[in-house]
Amino acid sequence: MQYDIRPIRGRDELDLFRSLPYQLNDELDDDLAAGRRRPDWMWVATGPDGRLAARTAWWSRTGEPYLLDILDYADGREDAADALLATAMRAVLPVGTTPPAYTRFLRSDWRDTEAGGVRGRMAVAERAGASLLVERLRLEWRAGTPVRADEGRLRYRGFRDDDEALDLMTATLDGTLDAHSRADLASAAPREVAAEHFHGELERWPSPREWWRVATLPDGEPVGFVFPARNDYNPIIAYLGVLPAHRGHGYIHDVLAEGTRVLAAQDVPRIRATTDVGNTPMAAAFAAAGYVNFEREVVMTWS
Structure with missing residues (x-):
């Protein structure tokens, strides 16, 4: 299938970009306003019907792409993700530089609940030249949780x-x-x-x-x-x-x-x-x- 692969044209296309689910969708407006994202770092692949087949985006704190933190595709559209990532990397990243890391937030029980989708996205990154570095725990202390008292040792x-x-x-x-x-x-x-x-x-x-x-x-x-x-x-x-x-x-x-x-x-x-x-x-x-x-x-x- 032929896909139209391009960066989004601005905030007017955020709804298109958000038409694939991921928790970072809720942060896109604020990230764009703060300069942590730019429209030309947010790429989409759409099919002949105009629907989103795949998307990818980088995040930054330094003014240059720092993390590839969004990589998604619709069911059965791995080919769109492959083509999209290759095209976007060539356009966004300076020639000869090592690409920023790819990171993905997952459910803590992802192997039982979303293994296929996670491994599919990882396979897209692997075909673009990436390899797994580490799996990390994301942790949270919540207000009201007791805090260990200072025992005076230090x-x-x-x-x-x-x-x-x-x-x-x-x-x-x-x-x-x-x-x-x-x-x-x-x-x-x-x-x-x-x-x-x-x-x-x-x-x-x-x-x-x-x-x-x-x-x-x-x-x-x-x-x-x-x-x-x-x-x-x-x-x-x-x-x-x-x-x-x-x-x-x-x-x-x-x-x-x-x-x-x-x-x-x-x-x-x-x-x-x-x-x-x-x-x-x-x-x-x-x-x-x-x-x-x-x-x-x-x-x-x-x-």
Whole structure:
């Protein structure tokens, strides 16, 4: 079948773009208004009848495509998705650059409820050159959930400066179980990986640095840190870690509790967080702190 493949012509075509279901449909208006999306990053494939056969879109926080986060097709229209993604990537992405990761939010029980659709979309991305990096847990603490009391084992303060933040972040990359960090470490030095995360993400969030915490022993020796923050959509535990020399003592529970207390004090309805399915110590810490796994996420990358 022949398809008309093109970017949407503006907000007037949002109804067409939204005619395939996905939870991000509700965010498109705000994302366009805030510059996190652009019409020329939102592509559709329509059939001879004018109906939507497939769609794809990128999201950004930097002015350049940062994530491919929408990839859908109507029943039986995998061919439309293949043609659409190939055409859109050629038009949107700079020649010679590595494409941004593809990410998809899923039901926590997706293998039982939507496996065919998920694997179909992943197959489209695979045929475009992507491969699975990781499956992640999307977690949520909800207002009214008890917060672990401060047991007094640790003290908390702000970071002295950016160099201290980078020093501590670099140290925690030793032995990390995070798939993104491990992939980055395959081609960059730990300090470079920490700097990219700090400058490219953490310091961009529209929330005060006063929320950030260094956890120390009573004598002042740093044990770990946590970055409570607010992204464009929710309060989040953006990043936390325990230094290698202090792992195995349960300090992750104390550090996570402090980050949760900082955000809960802002009277927020929820706090979001993510961790890899394979990072079982971190997943267990979130579960013990009352965070529920409300969704999963698959992340695919191009090399």
